[in-house]
Amino acid sequence: MKLLGLHHVSLITGKAEKNYQFFTKVLGMRLVKKTVNQDNTQSYHLFYGDAKGSPGTEITFFDIPNAGRTYPGVSSISSTSLRVKSTESLHYWKERFSQHSITHEEIVKRAGRDTLAFQDYEGTRLILVADNGEEGVVPGEPWNQSDIPVEHGIVGLGPVTLTVADAEPTVRVLTELLGFREAGSYPSLAGDFPDIKVFATGEGGAGAEVHIETRPDLPRERPGRGSVHHVAFRVPTIEEYDYWAKRLEESGLPNSGKVERYYFKALYFRELNHILFELSTDEPGFDVDEPIESLGERLALPPFLEPRRNEIEASLRPLELESE
Known part of the structure; x- marks a missing residue:
């Protein structure tokens, strides 16, 4: 049984109102669910996604108004990608970011794809990645109720980057436990460090990849606003969810056991570099x-x-x- 790809990525915001403005008004994503953190119901949990709230398109935020700043480092999900249709779209976004005074870099290649890195007002590290007709996990549907031209709209999650001091323990969890396969590598953009390794699951493509960056020079991340809390991977059915619950239990890794989130069923565990992973069902939605x-x-x-x-x-x- 194979995980289908990325399900959602959950982060921390210190100001939900500004977060909403950025993701809906600047990025043109749809607020698909306004709810609460089920483990702390005094905190909002906002989900942004495609037009239908499809699995594999959501970037979510826990609202924690007193959250401090993030001190980047290892044992972290250091960047989150969002898919667009083409390199032409990246040029559109680069101009839009300039118009809105949003911090961004130049368009560069990552894992053979054209990409554009940028940050929101809290320093959240985000990357737009161009599909350019690549095969793999199908994209979602862009939200057509914003001022973003539909042909340039965001259509789902792209690769997440895990930054670790030693890649081997994380690679072992991805490949031996979760069934990911190695799918290539590309040079680090941070300097003279090991190549970033690419791992894929399911049908592959941008919506089904994890990239592992090795940075032994960095301290451990101190998370705060703009940091990533966890990444979730897609389990297609309830039957397969039962399989993964048993597999996790047999692995010996401490895990949450089955957790009912109503919109999906979840399993949580920390891989060997202490990054929080979640397995989430596509159903019911x-x-x-x-x-x-x-x-x-x-x-x-x-x-x-x-x-x-x-x-x-x-x-x-x-x-x-x-x-x-």
């Missing part, structure tokens, strides 16, 4: 409690939290979003 046409327009709570709605809403700080 974000439209299980809201019609696709009105995703993200209200505070959504799973059924096991719905009886506490009044209490939860009273404990949340006011959140003023333009969509409301």
